[in-house]
Amino acid sequence: MSTANNCTQNRTGLTGKLEQLGYKNKPLFNQLSIPAIQPGQVVALIGANGIGKSSLLKAIAGLHKVTGHIQLNDNMLSDLATKTRLQYIGYVPQTLPQPTPLTPFEMLRNTMLHLQQVAITDIDDVITRVFTELEISDIAFKPLSQLSGGQRQMIAIANVLTRTPELLLLDEPTSALDLRWQIKVIEALVKQVKQTNCIAIIALHDINLALRTSDKIWVLGHDGFSQFGSANDVITPKLLAQVYGIQARIEYCSQGRPMVITDAAI
Amino acid sequence: MSTIVEKFTRPMQQPTLQVRHQQPTLQVRHQQPTLQARHQQSALQARHQQPTLQTRHQQQSRKKWLFVALLACVTLFFLLIDLITGPAELDLATVISVLLNREQADLYLQVIIWEVRLPYSLMAIVVGAALGLAGAEMQTALNNPLASPFTLGISAAATLGAAFVVVFNLQIWGIPPHYLLPTFAFGFSLLATAIILLVIRFINASISTIVLFGISLFFALNAAVSFLQFLSDDNALQQIVFWTMGSLSRADWQTVLVVACCLVVCFPLAMRNVAAMTLLRCGEEHAQASGVDVAKLRYGIMIRVSLLTAISICFVGEIGFIGLIGPHIARLLIGEDHRFFLPMSAISGALLMCLASIASKVIISGVVLPISIVTSIVGIPLFIILILSRSSRV
Numbered sequence: 001m002s003t004a005n006n007c008t009q010n011r012t013g014l015t016g017k018l019e020q021l022g023y024k025n026k027p028l029f030n031q032l033s034i035p036a037i038q039p040g041q042v043v044a045l046i047g048a049n050g051i052g053k054s055s056l057l058k059a060i061a062g063l064h065k066v067t068g069h070i071q072l073n074d075n076m077l078s079d080l081a082t083k084t085r086l087q088y089i090g091y092v093p094q095t096l097p098q099p100t101p102l103t104p105f106e107m108l109r110n111t112m113l114h115l116q117q118v119a120i121t122d123i124d125d126v127i128t129r130v131f132t133e134l135e136i137s138d139i140a141f142k143p144l145s146q147l148s149g150g151q152r153q154m155i156a157i158a159n160v161l162t163r164t165p166e167l168l169l170l171d172e173p174t175s176a177l178d179l180r181w182q183i184k185v186i187e188a189l190v191k192q193v194k195q196t197n198c199i200a201i202i203a204l205h206d207i208n209l210a211l212r213t214s215d216k217i218w219v220l221g222h223d224g225f226s227q228f229g230s231a232n233d234v235i236t237p238k239l240l241a242q243v244y245g246i247q248a249r250i251e252y253c254s255q256g257r258p259m260v261i262t263d264a265a266i
Numbered sequence: 267m268s269t270i271v272e273k274f275t276r277p278m279q280q281p282t283l284q285v286r287h288q289q290p291t292l293q294v295r296h297q298q299p300t301l302q303a304r305h306q307q308s309a310l311q312a313r314h315q316q317p318t319l320q321t322r323h324q325q326q327s328r329k330k331w332l333f334v335a336l337l338a339c340v341t342l343f344f345l346l347i348d349l350i351t352g353p354a355e356l357d358l359a360t361v362i363s364v365l366l367n368r369e370q371a372d373l374y375l376q377v378i379i380w381e382v383r384l385p386y387s388l389m390a391i392v393v394g395a396a397l398g399l400a401g402a403e404m405q406t407a408l409n410n411p412l413a414s415p416f417t418l419g420i421s422a423a424a425t426l427g428a429a430f431v432v433v434f435n436l437q438i439w440g441i442p443p444h445y446l447l448p449t450f451a452f453g454f455s456l457l458a459t460a461i462i463l464l465v466i467r468f469i470n471a472s473i474s475t476i477v478l479f480g481i482s483l484f485f486a487l488n489a490a491v492s493f494l495q496f497l498s499d500d501n502a503l504q505q506i507v508f509w510t511m512g513s514l515s516r517a518d519w520q521t522v523l524v525v526a527c528c529l530v531v532c533f534p535l536a537m538r539n540v541a542a543m544t545l546l547r548c549g550e551e552h553a554q555a556s557g558v559d560v561a562k563l564r565y566g567i568m569i570r571v572s573l574l575t576a577i578s579i580c581f582v583g584e585i586g587f588i589g590l591i592g593p594h595i596a597r598l599l600i601g602e603d604h605r606f607f608l609p610m611s612a613i614s615g616a617l618l619m620c621l622a623s624i625a626s627k628v629i630i631s632g633v634v635l636p637i638s639i640v641t642s643i644v645g646i647p648l649f650i651i652l653i654l655s656r657s658s659r660v
Contacts, residue, residue, distance in 0.1 A: 063554050063555070082557060083557040083559075086556070086557040087557075091555045092555065093551035093555055094551075095549055095551050095552075097548040097549055097552050098547065098548055098549045098552075101601045101602045102544065102547055102548065102603065103601070105319065105323055106601070106602075106603040107544075107545070107548055109323070110540075110541040110545050110603070111541075111545060111556040113541040114541040114542055114545060114556055114557060114558060115556065115557050124319070124320040124323060124324075125320070127319065127320075128318060128319045128320055131319060137319060140319050141323075141326070143601070144548070156552065159552070159556070160555070
């Protein structure tokens with residue numbers, strides 16, 4: 001346990017530089033540097049549709065072809081084979097797990113059997129711990145086909161938490177969810193990040209949700225635009241106009257939180 | 267002095283008196299919560315004693331393995347029934363005694379049981395298992411409940427190969443004539459698979475492209491078969507039509523052994539990938555995010571499926587339905603964790619074929635019907651019963 005604590009304390013975070021991100025017929029970024037992200041930070045990744053948020057997350061996870069280098073704590077990710085790389089990274093794709101007769105427990109178990117990161121005898125304990133932490137033990141044996149979208153999203157997140165990732169990448173984890181589940185999912189994620197001192201990069205469409213939940217904001221825009229910083233510095237009417245093409249105000253609510261209010265599309 | 271003492275002690279005593287006085291009520295009050303708490307505690311304990319996730323999982327696994335074993339036993343039982351059905355009207359005792367002591371039995375019994383019925387029935391079992399397994403893998407690989415081993419045109423290719431031999435009356439030196447037809451059927455189906463695999467490899471196709479390509483290949487091959495049928499004389503035409511109806515009567519010990527060997531090789535290879543295949547059922551992207559090389563997995567599955575299917579149908583002809591329904595029955599019974607799902611699909615396929623084999627001999631006494639005619643007659647009622655019982659339970 002003490003060694004584990006040392007490990008989490010000596011983390012240096014995420015940094016790197018990507019080149020040639022995109023597709024053959026649709027290049028997205030010629031060069032994109034990954035800002036130095038500190039352990040324990042929740043980063044909201046925002047930007048217009050099709051700007052390359054998903055591709056960026058996939059590229060960091062090693063599931064999308066890209067050149068360049070990425071360093072995560074002690075590991076040079078870009079040198080690792082995909083399967084090894086995914087032992088450090090929990091990537092949750094945008095689509096929900098298919099509604100099949102599989103149970104969440106089976107899903108998590110098979111993931112762990114496939115990644116072979118944990119001894120077979122410990123697998124059930126780890127799964128139990130994750131289900132308990134996320135408070136979803138009651139649906140562990142319900143078929144995925146009988147679960148709501150929010151529940152399936154939670155299962156997808158649980159599925160990557162079993163590997164105790166150093167980096168969480170989530171592609172619009174709240175896009176299919178109602179307000180209550182949005183909050184529940186994000187809260188569970190933030191709790192995980194703070195508890196395990198890992199990094200989370202969450203692609204979000206809802207800027208207000210991003211403002212509310214993240215430590216830092218990373219904005220992607222057209223023509224290779226990329227800006228990283230704290231919400232107050234980054235989110236300005238000018239930037240929103242440039243990135244989203246909207247006319248917007250930033251006002252403070254009765255609790256003092258900044259809120260983006262959209263007036264018109266430019 | 268005493269008053270001072272009194273002054274000092276009274277207030278001290280009074281509270282203690284009060285306390286004493288209050289103590290019972292306090293205790294009662296205190297006890298009531300503790301009772302409640304105890305109740306809650308015991309409820310918590312009960313909930314805690316309610317099986318943990320781990321034990322629940324173990325219980326479920328055990329139940330599922332039991333189910334697999336049970337269905338295997340049922341299949342064995344029907345294999346025995348299959349062995350005692352037939353025009354010779356032998357009873358169970360005779361059959362078992364001939365099975366156990368081959369040498370001591372009459373010669374005609376030996377021939378009927380060991381050379382006719384056993385290859386016929388065992389062929390039903392191995393082909394059913396092969397098609398059930400292949401169908402399960404195919405449905406997973408293509409992420410489509412309507413997929414079967416024949417989806418990508420393998421059966422049509424085999425038929426074309428068989429038709430080739432029949433129509434042109436081919437004879438090739440070195441291959442015994444009765445093996446020529448299976449060899450061609452097998453060769454053609456592998457060729458069709460090779461084309462599909464090349465397409466997948468070179469254009470990096472998505473599943474829908476693969477399925478579309480397979481279906482067009484199916485129609486193209488069917489057209490070729492029709493063309494050959496158009497060219498052929500009555501005798502050849504009849505042979506082709508019979509081939510597409512499937513028949514277990516062509517089975518002998520060697521062919522049974524060949525199919526069984528293929529099954530023995532392919533099944534463990536499939537079982538090595540059960541975790542990856544199960545993850546593929548959560549969706550392609552989720553499987554990739556869990557470290558599954560989906561393209562490679564799919565490639566391996568295609569190769570196994572085409573081997574299993576080609577070897578099965580080259581000896582017995584086209585046998586539809588089993589590869590489609592076998593996996594669905596398995597899915598309804600034990601879900602989709604492939605650790606159970608794959609063996610269960612193989613066993614369901616074997617059971618269905620076994621039942622079909624019995625039906626093929628029983629429906630018209632004295633006549634053995636082509637097996638493809640009865641597979642659906644037997645399978646569909648079973649399938650409907652399962653679906654109905656399922657929907658009434660949920």
